[in-house]
Every structure is written in C-alpha cells, then in structure tokens.
Amino acid sequence: MFVSKSCSYGIRSVAYLSGYPQGKYVPIRDISNDLNISYHFLTKILQMLTANNVLISSRGAGGGVALAREASSITLYDLIIAIDGDELFTGCLLRLPGCGTKTPCPVHQEWDVARGKVNHFCCHTSVTELHQHVLLLSDNTLSAP
C-alpha cells in the first residue's frame, strides 16, 4: 500500500547504519540480527542501495556495508526511489487507465497536491532523523495506535 516491505527494510537498515561513521563497514549479518530481518533477503535489498551509490560494500573479513556519504545527506526519497522506483511519486491513486495530465481523473489534482507534500518531506527527512526510532523499535512489534 505504501512503501514495499523491501523498501521498509532498506530504510531501517540505512537508519541503523547512520549510527556509525560514514565509510565504516558493518556486516549485513549484524544488521539482520539487530533488526530481525532475513539475512539473505536483506543482502539483496542492500545490493540495490550499493548499486545506487547510497552504500558502499566490501567483501571479506572486516568488510560489510557502509554509508557512501554523510548520513544527513541521505534522504527517504533517495531510498524509496532506489528500491521502489518512482511509482509513489507519479502513479494514479486510483490506478485508473488513461489518467494523466492530459486526461486527469477527478482526484488527480488533489492527489497531486497531497503527494507533493509527501515528496517534500521525503526529500527533507534524512536517515539520521530515523535513527532513534529504528533502534528503539527494532523488534517485530506491530503498529499500534
């Protein structure tokens, strides 16, 4: 419905990494243990982030993945685009065939405004801001009111 589960895992992982200095390698095994995410699955997700220059990686002893740049410069927008693509920021809310700027559906304009706000705060929220929340709630606790 919102970001994919893969994307959520990626976001949590990068927020976790933001507790380490930029360039410091952390084994994916540690991340998967601490955040309760399947190791091999997480490996594939983080590969997308290294391919998109959000992370760097190093094999072998002392290796792992590391932030490719300052945590404060890595935004939610970067991560969502890297893992889920731009659909969230471009698609029709109702998935109506033919909806676009030429032939907008009746909610196209209003959805565009709301989505613009989402786009804006995703571009202005860095992973450092997520760090505390992710570390405190790293288990399988479900969303609660």
Next chain:
Amino acid sequence: MFVSKSCSYGIRSVAYLSGYPQGKYVPIRDISNDLNISYHFLTKILQMLTANNVLISSRGAGGGVALAREASSITLYDLIIAIDGDELFTGCLLRLPGCGTKTPCPVHQEWDVARGKVNHFCCHTSVTELHQHVLLLSDNTLSAP
C-alpha cells in the same frame, strides 16, 4: 502502491453503474465486457460491494448488480474501505514497526496531514464524478503524462 487492482476495478464498475438509475440491474457480464475486466474476477470484487451494502444483486434473467443507493451518495471512501479495508487511512507510510501515536516515526505527523487531505477528498468525491472519465477511458490504455 495505492489502491489495489481489485479496488480500482470496483471503483470503475460502480462509476459505470452510476450511468444507470439506482436499483436498475445490470449484468456483471456487461460491465466486464465494457470495462475489459475479467468476468469471474469482477464477480468476486462486486460481491464485496454487495456485502457492504453499496450494491444489491439479483440472480437469474433480468438480474445483475445495481446501486443500492443514490450514486451521488456513494463515495470513493466507501469503495476503498469495502475492498481494501482501512489500511490506506491508518497505516505507517514507511511500515516501521511500532509506529503509532504513542511512538510516532519522524514522518508520522506530516504523513497524517497529507493523508487527511486524501481522506477528505475521498469522502467528498462521489462515483458520479468519475462516470465520464471511466466511460471515456475504459480500455487497456496505460497511464500517460
């Protein structure tokens, strides 16, 4: 990402039905033909809408599905809740474990504001407003800019 494909089909079908008087039965076969939606699949989706008192149905010759009330009183919100449930209006954008009013994630508040706008226009957009758009673009045309 947004509403499910099933929900989109449901919305288009009810918008289609809003071209008929309330209570007038239209065979699901006609809807599936005109909107290019798989007949048997659509049957299951429309059953959800009859279960939620959005539609009424009648078997046998001269039967079909019909609007249970005035088209102008059937909103997008009604249809989304009936088919996809309330997740769109309650879930965490980032799917973060533990995110809620007690321990909100850093984008919780802003997402809530944006979503409030979505909720508002979904509650204030009736299917009659979608009728024209759905009829004109009933084929398999993909979204275009």
Next chain:
DNA sequence: GTAATAAAAGACTCTTTTATCTTAAATTAA
C-alpha cells in the same frame, strides 16, 4: 415444470513479492 439466464461459490492456475538455501568470489589474517 422446463429452459434460459445470471449471481454465488469453490477449485485451480499464474504472477509478483517475500523469504530461504546453496555456491561462488573477494578480502583479510595468519
């Protein structure tokens, strides 16, 4: 009552997403 019509219900298939398992390749340490 019989035949035709049309939704309801159930079984089954296909695709995508999510998850697991195994092997290969690269790096470090000794």
Next chain:
DNA sequence: TTAATTTAAGATAAAAGAGTCTTTTATTAC
C-alpha cells in the same frame, strides 16, 4: 598459501494478489 570471513549471485520455495474455469443456486420467461 591456507583458512576464515563476508558480499555476490543463483536456484528454489512460500505467500499473497490477480486471473480462469467449473459447478451450484436462484430467478425469470415460456
């Protein structure tokens, strides 16, 4: 150079969403 470590890559499986097909049940028309 050998062993240990750790990402990369590939194959496979489980779960959910989407779509198809068949049978059953209810309704109408004759």
